[in-house]
Amino acid sequence: MLRCRLAVLIGALLLATPSYAARCGGNFNTFVQSISQEAASAGISQDVISQALGGVTEDGSVLAFDRRQRYTFNKTFEQYVSTRVGPGRINGGRALLQRHAALLAKIEAQYGVPRQILVAIWGLETDFGKGDMGKLPVFRVLATMSHDCRRTDLFQGELLAALKILQRGDLRLNDMIGAYAGEIGQTQFLPSSYIKYGVDFDGDGRVDLRHSVPDVLASTANLLHTSGFKMGAPYGEGTPNFEAMREWNRAVIYRKTIGYFADQLMGR
Secondary structure: OHHHHHHHHHHHHOOOOOOOOOOOOOOHHHHHHHHHHHHHHOOOOHHHHHHHHOOOOOOHHHHHHHHHOOOOOOOOHHHHHHHHOOHHHHHHHHHHHHHOHHHHHHHHHHHOOOHHHHHHHHHHHHOOOOOOOOOEEHHHHHHHHHHOOOOHHHHHHHHHHHHHHHHHOOOOHHHOEEOOOOOEOOOOEOHHHHHHHOOOOOOOOOOOOOOOHHHHHHHHHHHHHHOOOOOOOOOOOOOHHHHHHHHOOOOHHHHHHHHHHHHHHOOO
16 A cells, blocks of 8 residues: 555645755755754754654665656556455454444544545555554654655655654654655554644544554544535545545545445445
8 A cells, every 4th residue: 555655645745845944965964964953943852853863864765665656546446446445354344333433423523524434544544553554764764755855845844744743742753653755653644644634532642643543533534524525425536525535645546445445334
């Protein structure tokens, strides 16, 4: 899933970011010093900066992976969905709908996003938190991508957002592990989305998208709700809800797969 997820995330990242001051390219350690100053100016403590960026190194494998991406789906919907939604995953999702019925009802009431959509996304992203959430240190990934001049502003923004996650105490440093664009947690939030949409739904004072199922599902619902998703309305291709899911993933095939999986979970 990481390859397809990254392909779409890069397209989303291209939409939006302010300009940051650290100059890309050149000596990596000099760049890290510059982005550390940028972080301090943004209110990140020196202790957090030292924890996250002290001794950070450039990761050539991240750059190599990034350069291999085509940023497009090369399968038909039928081909793609057959590899992503099978009987085992459908049965697993139905079991989780029952196990978390009370939680999902609360989330539906608060955010107006149907439970089957949330569980479908959860299953597609990381097999309901049991699958691969990524194995790379987030700060190493984001420092590497920020230093690379192709999308430096985009990834400098993600790096500063990741530092904010650490500073807020949402995750410990050893939990800041993710995928090849810095995605974190059971539904693979970019750090900027983590900051913007993350919800402490279990009430423990932290937004924990790696370990807390209530936080994971409510944050995913919050993102879709904020993007205009409406409870009770259809979500197939061409509908306003299908367009609202574009904030989650820009690829039409992926959004169709979410809808197909959601319908399968409900026996439709």
